[in-house]
Amino acid sequence: MPTKIVNVSELKANLAALMAALDAQGVPVYVTQHGKPRAVLVKYEEYEALLEKLDDLEDIVAMHQAASSPEEEAVSLAAYELQQATLRG
Numbered sequence: 001m002p003t004k005i006v007n008v009s010e011l012k013a014n015l016a017a018l019m020a021a022l023d024a025q026g027v028p029v030y031v032t033q034h035g036k037p038r039a040v041l042v043k044y045e046e047y048e049a050l051l052e053k054l055d056d057l058e059d060i061v062a063m064h065q066a067a068s069s070p071e072e073e074a075v076s077l078a079a080y081e082l083q084q085a086t087l088r089g
Helices: 008-025 044-068 077-088
Strands: 004-007 029-033 036-041
Touching: 004 008, 008 029, 008 036, 044 077
Parallel strands: 004 029
Antiparallel strands: 029 036
16 A cells, blocks of 8 residues: 655645545555654544444454353453443543
């Protein structure tokens, strides 16, 4: 996948053009500050898809942990979902 890297000054000066290019090409824009990575500009739909995948992976890990734990430590799915909703706030 192609990579676009800009520093914060370039991002400020060219934000509209960078967003138009992101929309047209779909290439994420990596933002650096003082030569170090600071942020990534991606399409909103891609960001939402990444969050959904992360949530799914966290659920899979939790299920594997619950399946490998002794019965007295296991929790119901409803209790787990309530706990996760509370953590997400």
